[in-house]
Amino acid sequence: MLPTVDARIYPRGGLDVLSRAEVARLRDASAGGMHDLLRRCALAVLTSGSASDDPRAAQELYPDFDIEVLQQDRGVRIDLHRAPAMAFVDGEIIRGVAELLFAVVRDLAYTAIELGENRDLATTDGITDAVFGLLRNARVLHPAEPNLVVCWGGHSIGRDEYLYTKQVGYELGLRGLDICTGCGPGAMKGPMKGATIAHAKQRRRTMRYIGITEPGIIAAESPNPIVNHLVIMPDIEKRLEAFVRMGHGIIVFPGGVGTAEEILYLLGILLREENEGLPFPLILTGPTASAPYFEQIDQFLRLTLGEAATSRYEIIVGDPPKVAKRMAQWVRKVKEYRVAHKDSFYFNWAMHVPLEFQQPFVPTHEAMAALDLHHGRKSHEIAADLRRAFSGIVAGNVKEEGMRRIEERGPFEIHGDRDMMEALDALLRAFVQQRRMKIAGEYRPCYRVVT
Numbered sequence: 001m002l003p004t005v006d007a008r009i010y011p012r013g014g015l016d017v018l019s020r021a022e023v024a025r026l027r028d029a030s031a032g033g034m035h036d037l038l039r040r041c042a043l044a045v046l047t048s049g050s051a052s053d054d055p056r057a058a059q060e061l062y063p064d065f066d067i068e069v070l071q072q073d074r075g076v077r078i079d080l081h082r083a084p085a086m087a088f089v090d091g092e093i094i095r096g097v098a099e100l101l102f103a104v105v106r107d108l109a110y111t112a113i114e115l116g117e118n119r120d121l122a123t124t125d126g127i128t129d130a131v132f133g134l135l136r137n138a139r140v141l142h143p144a145e146p147n148l149v150v151c152w153g154g155h156s157i158g159r160d161e162y163l164y165t166k167q168v169g170y171e172l173g174l175r176g177l178d179i180c181t182g183c184g185p186g187a188m189k190g191p192m193k194g195a196t197i198a199h200a201k202q203r204r205r206t207m208r209y210i211g212i213t214e215p216g217i218i219a220a221e222s223p224n225p226i227v228n229h230l231v232i233m234p235d236i237e238k239r240l241e242a243f244v245r246m247g248h249g250i251i252v253f254p255g256g257v258g259t260a261e262e263i264l265y266l267l268g269i270l271l272r273e274e275n276e277g278l279p280f281p282l283i284l285t286g287p288t289a290s291a292p293y294f295e296q297i298d299q300f301l302r303l304t305l306g307e308a309a310t311s312r313y314e315i316i317v318g319d320p321p322k323v324a325k326r327m328a329q330w331v332r333k334v335k336e337y338r339v340a341h342k343d344s345f346y347f348n349w350a351m352h353v354p355l356e357f358q359q360p361f362v363p364t365h366e367a368m369a370a371l372d373l374h375h376g377r378k379s380h381e382i383a384a385d386l387r388r389a390f391s392g393i394v395a396g397n398v399k400e401e402g403m404r405r406i407e408e409r410g411p412f413e414i415h416g417d418r419d420m421m422e423a424l425d426a427l428l429r430a431f432v433q434q435r436r437m438k439i440a441g442e443y444r445p446c447y448r449v450v451t
Contacts, residue, residue: 003085011102030069046087107232153187153253164287165190171324173198183211184221187253192226216399249281256436261390268383274352281330288318363392373416396446418451
């Protein structure tokens with residue numbers, strides 16, 4: 001049996017300035033319907049560094065772990081019972097782990113209460129306002145010079161690809177750029193690790209390594225230890241919108257279905273007429289050996305979304321300094337545009353995100369089979385349904401509820417035009433062959449394409 005620790009923690013920052021009524025609501029929410037979710041996400045933080053992407057693995061290793069949020073006159077108290085000893089040093093919880101744990105409590109309990117009170121979550125403006133409120137409550141919106149680069153990519157990547165992400169992060173850090181990722185391992189950790197060295201060499205004292213996740217993902221992908229600002233959004237759609245609202249540009253490294261979902265989400269938005277003149281850099285990059293990966297992604301995007309999609313991204317292979325220089329140039333253009341249009345630096349209000357990209361998609365077998373993946377539709381409409389298809393595959397791969405559906409009813413079926421389905425199947429099979437679906441163990445597809 002693995003060693004465990006009982007501990008009592010008093011959160012700082014945000015959770016220590018609540019009224020008695022707010023603390024009582026927080027306590028009740030954490031002890032009620034969301035307790036199991038809070039427990040699973042807290043356990044993910046406390047086991048940061050785990051090599052498994054099965055959300056049930058940590059629960060099996062620490063079946064007796066529990067967490068309580070209790071009321072104090074000065075705020076809240078968190079009691080941990082039989083917590084993983086790896087999160088402690090000489091009986092004291094590691095400070096960075098404690099901060100991430102506080103973020104879990106803040107975002108899953110307190111903001112969940114706030115979202116439930118008179119929130120308009122049925123309109124585009126209402127959902128965007130909710131995303132803004134969640135990010136502001138997490139204290140990650142700062143009216144500073146634009147410098148936040150979002151890095152997307154797979155958690156299960158090879159050693160060469162991981163080292164490349166570190167090199168790109170290093171070059172970004174030398175140019176004073178901060179990093180935001182999905183907060184997990186692999187391509188989400190590498191850029192942050194590289195940037196930390198560069199920031200130290202440039203003697204920067206205030207650095208942001210922001211990790212944005214959601215409950216179904218964090219339980220399978222523990223935050224990497226470099227993250228110093230963790231934000232847990234309620235669902236994948238609000239998580240994706242948070243990336244594009246906060247970031248001043250996006251770099252995509254090699255990845256699997258989750259990365260493909262992110263690319264399709266962003267291109268689906270950028271291809272809309274409302275966003276035609278909006279400067280928002282998107283660079284796809286990896287080591288020279290990853291060139292075939294990006295060629296296949298490029299071919300898939302051309303086939304499904306049309307040639308117009310290629311104007312919204314740039315592919316740079318094997319050249320970290322060039323990637324960073326291009327991104328720094330683009331960030332300056334973003335600043336000029338926002339100054340001219342009186343848009344804020346810390347939240348991109350000007351970008352239009354349609355409702356079809358905001359509404360949560362629940363990947364049931366019926367919903368997956370109903371996706372309309374046929375030619376003749378507008379490119380952003382196809383992108384929206386392709387994004388949902390990849391989202392469903394992510395759920396079937398690593399999210400507990402999705403995995404349960406697959407176990408009960410078999411693989412999802414995805415329908416569409418033959419050429420689109422053949423391209424989709426080829427792309428997914430390549431992900432499997434390159435082991436981009438799982439970190440360890442044999443992969444059994446959770447999908448089946450139907451023409």
